[in-house]
Amino acid sequence: MSVASPYPKAVPEANRYIGQRSRKLKGDQFLTGKTEYVNDLELLGTVHMSVLRSPHPHARIRNVDLSRVRQDPRCISALDGEEAKQHADPIPHFISAAVFGGKYNDVRVIATGKVTYRGQIVAAVVAPSRGDADALLDLIDVDYEVLPFVLDGDEALEPGAPLLYDTEGWEDNVVIRIPFVEGDFDAAAAGADHTLEDTFYHHRYSTQPIETRGYIASWDPRAEAYTLHFATQNPHPLRWVLSAALRVSEAQIRIIAPTIGGGFGLKMPGHPEEGLTCVFSRILGKPVKWIEERDEALLLGAREHFHRFKVAFNADGKIVGLRNHFTANVGSISACPGWGMAFLAGLSFPTGYKIPATDVVVTAVTTNKAPWQAARGYGKEGPQIVMERIIDLVAEATGIDPAEVRRRNFINKDEFPYKTNSGLNIDSGDYHQALETALKLLDYDGFKAKQAAALAEGRHIGFGIAFELTPESADIPGTIVGGYDTSTVKMDPSGKVTLLTGVTTPGSGNDGGIAQIVADTLGVDLDGITVIQGDTDICPYGFGNYSGRSMVSGGNAALLAARDIRVKLSKVAAFMLEAAEDDLVFDQGKISVAGTDKAVAIKDVANVIYTLAFATAHMVEPPLEATRVYKPDNIVHFPDEKGRIQPYPTYSNAVHVAIVEVDTETGKVDLQRFGVLHDCGNMINPMFVEGQMHGAAVMGFGAALSEECKYNADGSLAADRFKTYMMQRANEIPMVEVEHQVTPSPFTLLGVKGAGEAGVGGAAGAIINAVNDAIRPTGARLRRTPASPIHVLAALKEAQ
Amino acid sequence: MSDTIHIELTINGAAKSADIDPRLLLVEAIRDTFGYKGTHIGCLTGDCGACTIELNGEIEKSCLVLAASADGGEIRTIEGIAPDDGGLHPVQQAFWDEYGFQCGYCLPGMLFAALDLIESNPTPDEAQIRHAISGNYCRCTGYNNIVTSIQTAAQRMAAAK
Ligand code: FES
């Protein structure tokens, strides 16, 4: 594996950190239970909030009566929506559909007028303990006028469907309709050897980190400022959101994100409870704490797409046209960025395949389900599953091997950078090689014989392939989703390094990866670097964690900042050693002159810079502090001649392979082996990258096999706990076998691409294809996720 | 406060007592009454394992136990796994070396399941490890490196014997 080096080659490879499997920073703290998550913080005088949620999916709020609850001695404070309005304005939408020509609706910390989903907040109370606060909810009397509701995306589009919003502009339930059209699909279809039409339903599922959301808001009446200990992925953007909603300046808000127990998108801003804890804290002048319960976390879903597609292709398996008009049931409108996944799902077609004519239209429709929230993959995971189904359907129709159909339609490695139909500019890759390596991982060539032998015994095994393209490190114009980030590197007079960065870690270990870059650039020990993230008063401005951006933006920014420090050290060291700067080697805490035994400790040079600023170190500007931003190349926001923008600098890719056995009696799918070839360019720490892939792939297993935000007909959530929302357990799955391919990005400094999101869609796609391969002899076809027994049996029954 | 009840426990070797609400869950007592925050809460329905502790030598999900019913018991939490000399237990060491966790929230369940398994079966195979940790959810690691960590820990502990 070749990794671009950020420093002169003189440093022996064994002494470098970049490319190595360095351990997680402060791992011992986690392992001994010393790490503090938000729920572990105890601020003096803390009181606890609980919220009352609507029992109806659609209703007008006639009256909220708080008189009984206020009489209870345990009640410290209580608010309904109209009262909360006095304290807070609507929450700005993190990514507003209106920016893209769609519709907008005010979202407040407590609903006013109407509720549009079961679970929407209608009132809130504060009490000395959470238990008391929960108990007090029974004393709140809400008078509802129940309204007809709609849960299904297609039904919500029908004329006469219940209208969710009666505010201006909402003549129907369409949030936004976005076309991605290139070439003439009808002409392509007319000229093609074959066409096929089919559907695919990609169901609703969600993130579910084991730590739920949690907030402790403290208003200091003397300083007139908030300190917010919030489990958030994006402290600075959240500060902007809250300053607007709470009518204070951003300078009056300090957000400190403690260690986070997993994010995956759930902990991105826009949640009403964020602002609500602040409102109560300001009223009371006390810290107000709220920890989300699991049934609350399960309200927030993601992805519910119904695809209706038509594919035009020739007898040689070449696809010449794709039409896919799909709906995205985004649930109710929220200020969280969830709905944007629908946009990026449309944008990501047709992934890594060259299809001359594409007619892709996504219609995001609002329904009386709870809102979407961002979920790992952020919309890009859906197209993988559908495109990979399409490739297999073409293979089936033409009689050509599915791997071969992929080879014939892939973008070639010499065609990068490659501009896709939707305007994306894919940086680099070698998809053909990736496919070959992945197929070998699970012995694709030998599988057919095994499958035939198994079938002879009445067993149904199947092999599934899925290519996955993951656009990463987005910058979405006009929103607070930035593609650049900032890092500060400081070396103190004793030579120790502190690294502050605007990216945050939800647990992945990007703090360690960024420290590896800095350690190498400065020639210092990794363990001597302190990393600070997540504090808006201390860290430089940054966007936090999403879109696989930590190394691309924060890592490269740290590289630049560390280089600035190195330049100063180098000048002074050259003076001290009476050597040429070009001959200096920074390694293991020393600066030495190549080919000699002359050396000086880096800490001594640092000390000289601070203490002899007018003598030995006269030629540099103290102190040893540098703040740099990294804006990756390849992002283009000025629309091209077709009006298309290019929001991603890098495009990771992967090929996933899965072997399953389907029990046609019970519908149970047994995932027997799983492999993935992953290419995210240069890797700072392959162990961290693999860890991301393992976790994402297993989320994909859950997506393909068991996780489902199921609703009851009455609009309540059927999957409201881990007993009914079933994630994969260790004994149900095999190892995720990962191999790497390294195709550096030409558009980022270290040749890195985003990592972290890839895996969900690819793994799910491979499994769904494997299930279809396994049940093909029965004539059945599974046209939806998840491949849980009930849906597999339904598919088998349909074929009979 | 007539509706409280008095309990006495040993936590990580230290004697503890408190007057508590009889409805208090053991996880709440451990975290809030006695301040051992390393024990986590992920569901309160017994499904995730983040609240795992050792009670009288058996691993338990402390969200499924009433604190009052643990009266007189001997408890070990994640804070009590490492040896007193400040180092790490070989299982913890292996989890660090093999990147057996990311956010760390699931560690109470994973570490105690690993300790329990290795004690009864010093040479577990992959299937046995997967079975042993199947009561715990981990949303970050996909369990891969947890399995590897436990294998490594078992091997190192066997070699050290
Ligand atoms: S909190 Fe006890 S099992 Fe999840």
Ligand code: FES
């Ligand atoms: S490491 Fe995050 S839940 Fe296991």
